[in-house]
Amino acid sequence: xxxxxxxxxxxxxxxxxxxxxxxxxxxxxxxxxxxxxxxxxxxxxxxxxxxxxxxxxxxxxxxxxxxxxxxxxxxxxxxxxxxxxxxxxxxxxxxxxxxxxxxxxxxxxxxxxxxxxxxxxxxxxxxxxxxxxxxxxxxxxxxxxxxxxxxxxxxxxxxxxxxxxxxxxxxxxxxxxxxxxxxxxxxxxxxxxxxxxxxxxxxxxxxxxxxxxxxxxxxxxxxx
Amino acid sequence: xxxxxxxxxxxxxxxxxxxxxxxxxxxxxxxxxxxxxxxxxxxxxxxxxxxxxxxxxxxxxxxxxxxxxxxxxxxxxxxxxxxxxxxxxxxxxxxxxxxxxxxxxxxxxxxxxxxxxxxxxxxxxxxxxxxxxxxxxxxxxxxxxxxxxxxxxxxxxxxxxxxxxxxxxxxxxxxxxxxxxxxxxxxxxxxxxxxxxxxxxxxxxxxxxxxxxxxxxxxxxxxx
Numbered sequence: 001x002x003x004x005x006x007x008x009x010x011x012x013x014x015x016x017x018x019x020x021x022x023x024x025x026x027x028x029x030x031x032x033x034x035x036x037x038x039x040x041x042x043x044x045x046x047x048x049x050x051x052x053x054x055x056x057x058x059x060x061x062x063x064x065x066x067x068x069x070x071x072x073x074x075x076x077x078x079x080x081x082x083x084x085x086x087x088x089x090x091x092x093x094x095x096x097x098x099x100x101x102x103x104x105x106x107x108x109x110x111x112x113x114x115x116x117x118x119x120x121x122x123x124x125x126x127x128x129x130x131x132x133x134x135x136x137x138x139x140x141x142x143x144x145x146x147x148x149x150x151x152x153x154x155x156x157x158x159x160x161x162x163x164x165x166x167x168x169x170x171x172x173x174x175x176x177x178x179x180x181x182x183x184x185x186x187x188x189x190x191x192x193x194x195x196x197x198x199x200x201x202x203x204x205x206x207x208x209x210x211x212x213x214x215x216x217x218x219x220x221x222x223x224x
Numbered sequence: 225x226x227x228x229x230x231x232x233x234x235x236x237x238x239x240x241x242x243x244x245x246x247x248x249x250x251x252x253x254x255x256x257x258x259x260x261x262x263x264x265x266x267x268x269x270x271x272x273x274x275x276x277x278x279x280x281x282x283x284x285x286x287x288x289x290x291x292x293x294x295x296x297x298x299x300x301x302x303x304x305x306x307x308x309x310x311x312x313x314x315x316x317x318x319x320x321x322x323x324x325x326x327x328x329x330x331x332x333x334x335x336x337x338x339x340x341x342x343x344x345x346x347x348x349x350x351x352x353x354x355x356x357x358x359x360x361x362x363x364x365x366x367x368x369x370x371x372x373x374x375x376x377x378x379x380x381x382x383x384x385x386x387x388x389x390x391x392x393x394x395x396x397x398x399x400x401x402x403x404x405x406x407x408x409x410x411x412x413x414x415x416x417x418x419x420x421x422x423x424x425x426x427x428x429x430x431x432x433x434x435x436x437x438x439x440x441x442x443x444x445x446x447x448x
Contacts, residue, residue: 064366066374093359096366124348131355135317138362142288142320145369149409150290185373 001028005056005109012054012080018125030115036102042086043100049089050100051113052130055081058106062098062137072148072185074098075140084133090117091130148185157194158222160184161204161213171213225252229280229333236278236304242349254339260326266310267324273313274324275337276354279305282330286322286361296372296409298322299364308357314341318358372409381418382446384408385428385437395437 006028010016016024033056036042042060043050053060055077062074062085077083088094090113120127147156160183164173177195181188195211198204203219205212213219230252234240240248257280260266266284267274277284279301286298286309301307312318314337344351371380384407388397401419405412419435422428427443429436437443 064370064373066370070374072373091359093356093363095360095363098366124352128348128352128355131352131359132317134362135315135355135358136319138358138365139317139319141362141365141369142322145365146288146290148373149288149296150294 001031001033005031005033008054008056008109012082013129015123015125015129019123023119023123027111027115027119030112032110032112034108034110036106036108038102038104040102041099042102042108043098045097045099049113050086050110052087052111052116053077053083053100054109054111055079055083056107056109058108059103060106060108061101061103063101065099070185071182072144073183074144075137076103082133084130085137087113087116087130089113090120091134093131094134144185153186153190153194154197154222156184156186157191157198158203158219161211162216162219162223165213165216171216173211173213174209175211176209225255225257229255229257232278232280232333236306237353239347239349239353243347247343247347251335251339251343254336256334256336258332258334260330260332262326262328264326265323266326266332267322269321269323273337274310274334276311276335276340277301277307277324278333278335279303279307280331280333282332283327284330284332285325285327287325289323294409295406296368297407298368299361300327306357308354309361311337311340311354313337314344315354315358317355368409377410377414378418378421378446380408380410381415381422382427382443385435386440386443386447389437389440395440397435397437398433399435400433 009027009031013027019027036058057079059076059078060083061076062083063071064074065071083100084091085094085098086100088097116126116130120130147159157180160180161173164175165171177192178188180195181191184191195204195206198219199206201218203213203215205214233251233255237251243251260282281303283300283302284307285300286307287295288298289295307324308315309318309322310324312321340350340354344354371383381404384404385397388399389395401416402412404419405415408415419428419430422443423430425442427437427439429438
């Protein structure tokens, strides 16, 4: 493990100071830095569960999938964020499973499930950290659920476009209608119809594979 | 606090043996046994948060509510179950709020938020217990969310009727269409339409304020 990655572990694992030197070395020796390509599925109910993931670069997406293939994004994780649902197999109180995909080329630090399982049994601070991360994700999921159940669709779409524009620091979003539908848990037809409506209202303009936000103020009004 | 209630604390709070005698006494002295009537709201975003609830008798329901009044049940708690979302104000990683109503006359042991907050800071086993309970509820909510997002409505309704029948140990359910709609997060009209369809298929019969399950086997087939 490089010095840089060691520093990242120390920075993002808030229980680090509660570990014995032996436990610290054990984690350093068994944590893997993996690089994944955009679109790769790295965790689901059927494959062995990966372990605790620390996002070093890139972005990963956690979602649930129906038997019919309907896909609902729960949340995305960016550099510094930690994924614990990818270790749900060893966390007795997490009795459900999600899918995790890599959205853009990503470097991930992974503490394998077998290693994490041993540490959780030994050290209550690691166990506690894992459950705190889960509680954060619970809060994310509740937010998502309220969006889906309660919010009118124009509002949801406007919030999504503004969020993306903020994250990417640009008004030009290289997103297909299909992608947006997947991200906000809707159907492509529904997204296309609303985008056309937004365009006709002068809020955005539509190019092939691109959406240009034109009237940020009016979009923001939709989110109120 | 009665001897009986002391025993309940010891039984349901799995961290009990990790407490100092002083901490045990502190909890015993500050835990309140409260009796609530059916229909009472005991926790929501606007009133001070109650604390950790241990259901002694009865049943409480946790749900979210939209601005327009749409109500979605997250889960129900029965004797021995513990509610931690009613103490979310003192749990830093739970950044959302839910409503909690009493469904039938209930006796609840309540450790007030101020007391719990002090204990969580002092004793990591109590903190850890609280997050584990939250993780259980996260699992409940994910299940509910998948039901709502993915499942066809006839399946959801059939599962609900069979669950109720199992819980109550009877095929005669004293439920209005309005109540069912609230419990499964749907509209009364939608529920009424599907119940009439079930009745026309001979699965149930409808009486004023009652639903009688007639063909359990056929109902079960709908849930597959």
